[in-house]
Amino acid sequence: MANSPQSKKRARQAVARTDVNKARRSRIRTFIRKVEEAILTGDQAVALAALRAAQPEMMRGVSKGVIHKNTAARKMSRLAARVKAIS
Known part of the structure; x- marks a missing residue:
């Protein structure tokens, strides 16, 4: 358990960020x-x-550090290919 005031604050911040x-x-x-x-x-x-609509949301997740850049790029690429395949 956190003991110092700073480590207690960090624990609270971690919960909020999560x-x-x-x-x-x-x-x-x-x-x-x-x-x-x-x-x-x-x-x-x-x-x-x-x-x-999904692309900027995914890139926002990348910039905020929620998902990795390559993960977002891979997902967007695969979705774009599937959308393009519809005919």
């Missing part, structure tokens, strides 16, 4: 799920709109 990061990661997953659901419907226009 909550923020969980919320952000959940939001990113929701946007990705919307793209995947749009892909399954087969409507390219809707899927493209969902992908365009």
